[in-house]
Amino acid sequence: MTWQTVRKAVVIGSGIMGSGIAAHLANSGIPCLLLDIVPSELTEEEKRRGLTPEHPAVRNRLATAAIAKMKKANPAPLYAEEFAERIAPGNLEDDLPRIAEADWVIEVIVEKLEAKRSLLERIERYWRPGIVVSSNTSGISIDEMAEGRSEAFRRCFMGTHFFNPVRYMKLLEIIPGRGTNPELVLRMKTFCEKRLGKGVVLAKDTPNFIANRIGTYGLLVVLQEMAEKGYSAEEIDAVTGPAMGRPKSASLRTLDLVGLDTFAHVVDNVREHTADPEERARFETPDVVRELVRSGRLGEKTGAGFYRKSKGAGGESVILALDPATMDYRPQRKPTSGSLEAAKQAKGTPAKLRALLGGGDRCSELAWNLLKRTLLYSADKLGEIADSIEEIDKAMRWGFNWELGPFETWDAIGLAESARRMESEGEALPAWVSEWLAAGHTSFYSRSGGGLLFSYRGAWRRVERRPEEISLRELKERGGTIRSNGGASLIDLGDGVVCLEFHSPNNAIGADILNMISQGVDEVRRNYEGLVIANEGKNFCVGANLMLLLMEAQEEEWEEIDGIIRQFQNAMLKLKRLEKPVVAAPHRMALGGGVEACLPADLVVASPETYYGLVEVGVGLIPAGGGCKEYALRASRAAALSGSSDSSGSSDSLLSAALTPHVVRAFETIGMAKVSTSGHDAIRLGYLRETDRVVANPDDRIHAAKQAALGLLRDGYEPRPERRFAVAGSEGTALMTLGAIAMRESGYISDHDLKIAKKLAHALAGGDVPAGTLVSEQYMLDLEREAFLSLCGEPLTQQRMQHMLTKGKALRN
Template sequence: MSYVIRKVGVIGSGTMGGGIATLLAGVGIPVVLLDIAAKETHAGDPPAKRNAIAIENIEKLKKSRIPAIFHPADLERISIGNLEDDLGRLAECDWVIEVVVEKLPIKQALMEKLEAVCKPTAIISTNTSGLSINAIAEGRSEAFKRRFLGTHFFNPPRHLKLLEIIPGAHTEPALVQFMADFATKILGKGVVICKDTPNFIANRFISVAGGFGMNYAYDHGYTVEEIDLLTGPLIGRPKSGTFRLADVVGIDVLAYVAQNLYPAIPNDPQREVLRHPGITQVTEFLMRNNFLGDKTGQGFYKKVEQNGQREFWALNLRTLEYEPPQKVRFESVEKHRKIADTGARIKALIAETDRAGVYLWHLHAFYLSYAAAMLGEIADDIASIDNANKWGFNHELGAFEIWDAIGVRESVARMKADGYSLPAWIEEMLANGYERFYQRDASGAVTGIYNPQRKAYEAVLPDKNIVMLHQLRAAGKIVEENSSAALYDMGDKVCLVEFRTKANALDNDIFALIQRALERLDRGEFEGMVIGNQGEYFSAGANLFIMAMAAQNKQFAEIEQMIIGGQQLMQAMRYFPKPIVTAPFGVTVGGGAEITMTGARVVAHAELYIGLVEVGVGLIPAWCGTKEMVKRIITPAMQIPNADPLPPLQKAFEQLALAKTSSSAMEAREMGFLRSVDRIVMDRSRLLAEAKRTVLELVEGGYVPAPPHKLYAAGRDAKAALHMAIYQMHQGKYASDHDAKLARHLAHILCGGDLSAPTWVDEQLFLDLEREAILSLLGEQKTLDRIQHMLLTGKPLRN
């Protein structure tokens, strides 16, 4: 059977169900979202009353602190209903996924209804986080079971990469492959195929291995704050650590999972971890008092107002009292925290004998030994266990990757000495001369993964859809580099510029390397270029420290040359005769946004937070950013006869004056940072490969850059209208004196200066106005105060 997904039905509109619906709508798929009918309503009542539960849940998603919706227009693709009146609408759907309460009888009863109403070709799946897939399908026909499987998303579905796919005993293999391909290519997910065992892979680990970490902390007198320091970015995990993560997930949720998992794994030798008397006492105390974490305002932490300051007090695991925050410091952590490579950092830390080193050794000894014991039971291969933990919980390294990094043979001997049991296949692997789980080539790319059943490495073919810069570096593909940037040969006559500064801030060395890359392109060494990197940020903008120091030293001639040089480089990139593709992701602000817009094409990750935010540091966009807003927002609107310039002018002005940033690449397109020809990629790991592919497509198509064209300058009258709005904001105390001054500079540039009437002008006029404004502002003490505050605190100053 061939499969296609054109419309999806989602049953259950809560945080997870609604999140899955908005993810699907965000990639352009229509969704029918059903929930139970509201209480005390009856058939025939208005839909707004009957569907109140689903409507309310969608409203909550709109206001979610972590954005669940890529763009408000996505909601137009979600059709809401209820299970009593609208079940028949699921007959239109190619895939129906249930996301209802985790109770087996309820899911089984729902499956009976779905079999009756869904078309015979429809894919049916459950989002259960741990119930048996085969049990949920019990009583259904063989035909139903062949098209039924588990599709376990992780919350929030938009942001967490993992999708666990769990085939049932009768699921068609072709369906499993189709869903894996669909989730990877369309949704940008990292797919792991799981066995139908309790809690599958990721939740099994977070319950048992995570529980061990809490238990060890309790037994050995560690504080909540100490553990969260030790189990966060220090070892390649998120800042939430252990106890803070529990607050985010919900104490009640973790307790419920442990309670259900314990009887389901009678043969797991580590299941008593789930019933540790000390931690059980703590969680019972928290639940008894409704201290469930973030959802109730306190859990292992609570917010306390102290002397006008907000503090986070942590629970003492023994006294069950909240205590003021304490500065946590370990000698070994201070000694090793700056080791760049996470695996090497973990290896150094677990070798230490202070309290930090001891805790981290036992945490990893349990984690790695448990991973080894579970192989074969919950997954057939090492990579599935590693990927589930990395993609499900944003861990940098999986268990077996860590084991390779710390040394398998040495750590096995130490584990055995400390009483950690290991399965026989580990000893056998070492005895046969296999010292690592992953076989890698000289560049660090994985070429083989150890298979305990075959007692040998299984070859891994390279994924042409993924480019890793550290592998290009190890393979000697760096053409040129300096302290701030590197130029790589990506192959096929495509080069790539990588930023390497703190937060990838733009400086003269980056610009110098880009200029030399353009010269290489001009000489024919390459046919196209990608601007991209694989850091935490694409770019946080210009290097403010350099600019502030020059301003304080009154080096305005040097600043002017820096601005002119940046403008000239941006313009050269924009109109270069060979294609340049920019590949932004995540935080892309200020100069990062400006360099993004130089691309002949932009290939952006869906999670793109782009904006021209210079007003936050007392400046205006002066590397063509303000000019680009005129070009992208105002000018197209004014090409329509008799168009009113104020709406597009106001849009551009508000974006700049309010330092607006997009919450997604889809929103960035509406804001003018992306154009209709630019592409959005759901999976960041594929971003650079897609950017390179776009370069090659442009080369193949005979790329010719669009020539510069005249831009619309609205003139004095339009500027007066903006000034009136600025005056009203200032009078209403919504804008400070300096905010108003910045806004007037922006209005002056956007309107083309003091032109007596609207006219069409060259781009250079706007560049000159940008330069004049920023030089003026860098002479203002309040601007320098804003820059200094940002450099010291990372937060904008309102002065």
């Protein structure tokens, strides 16, 4: 087996994790057989249908129901609903022999050792040499599971611990057993990174592996501090959320989401499987958790845990917090703390941590005590749960969504200073940390020669990147910046390809980015062979600078706004006219102007988690950076490809009929501000073309975009000539307007929505011209700009813009 040749998989167990894994295999283009047990009795529906226990619909019921459920689940486990067709249902009694047809069999049944052993025994009866068999266990020993299996089977057996929800959580822990073939482990690691898009760490076969071991210990420390020092639930979550570089769900809300019974099980797993008395004492389930579980308050799934949702006096939803002293619920109280406020104002996780720890108040003390114990524990477990600090840090970033792993955190707060403080408080540093400090080192990570080094067994070791990973940060550190300003940079990717990187606040498009686009086109035209548009920000681009537009509109600076939009349009048009290939590589949120920055590209290489959409109507505007023009142009080309017309103006009635459905589709998508739920969904919505690509691992986007640009060159790239194209004209405008009026009369949209819809229809259809009229791109841009300017002057639009800036969501007025 090589990493490329997992052509078919079998997943055994159709619960939340099993169905999630099957869905993600389907996302990755891998046909999958999903198996579960045969139901013991008929449902009432099956009885009404006259089915018998032997009918396949009955015997496969559990897997079939799981596949149906994944199509409707939220958050969606599938990139696109139709991917469910790649999953076939089956059952363990009839279909287990079919594992012989697979390349990978994944066991995802109940977390009980004997049940897993029994299933592996059954699997081996039909297993053929070379098939990888793995267990998706969160903490059961791989070696104990494999007891009794043949040596050949054990060589192909390992743990593959996916994190839930499988599609969205990056971490995958691969856990080899003593008998696992090391070469196979590395091949599976490569496969899961490239094909499944996972961040893979190699864990040791110890209780709860890496992420759950550190993460569970950290949560136990939180609960111990809460019990000993009397911290409230609100104080705990205020400190252990974004202020510490952790998710908004912080600690106690996370426990409610996970389930307190599940947490207790994970805690018990370490205590029961460690021979170290000190470790057993560390993993004692806290009294508050025991009491909540005993009383059936398991968290969100039962409606109550550390928090409980209730109804207020006016019928509104109210969240109450647990008072551990009484084990009853009370209204939430917002903590007041100078250190929390300082952390909130600080920029970046390292600065937030330093502000939080330096406050000298109650919350600052809590943060220090939590961090101190977690950092020391992580260092103490190095070598036991993983071979390197890098694996531990990645596991916590990818599995628990920490901004910084434990050792990155230690560097951020000052390794030497914090270690001295720990020792002054009577803490013992792990021997290897003391030796590292004694050798004169002041951090666990260091940047040298444009690369990242980390502490490894008393020496520096370089962080190795896969060939498909390109780090813009490291390229810049090595002197790869060609040009730069406050909002964007041009970076040499090598092989004649340049990257245009956005790095303005929130990657919002402003004058700096537009100037760099113009300069970048000139630079590539003179000295390079291709251009990639990509960045490593949290989001690709959330649109244009809305605050600037609102300020200009409120001051009635119409000439200024006109100039801003012209600059945007001209930059996009210049980008499109570059005689060299342009490839865009969006990720996460690419909204409004972010989409328009991709539209001039010859090809788009998107991340699977790309949330892509022209959302301007949400703030009372329409796309004006070329968005309407480009989708009108695509509609014209699609009409020509349909064979009804050659798009040259012949047969007006045929052309109008061919154009209409494509323009109407764009009108509905843009007019409803639809945003894709994935890169694949962006293709379904028509935002991306069928020729555009989605690359499995988001870390590979920039490399894939660079290779795509080079591929276009190898294939004999020809610049796209400017051509006039046919528009739907006044007939198309009338049809789209009628649809909008019907929605207004039905109460689905407001009067202002209708006004925006009419402007959008006018811009998409090409204005008041006959259907089939040939127009230039500049003509269409002028229509967009005029509509945009007129809407900027509307008070209701300005209210929408203000609401978005202050509330972060659309206002329907």
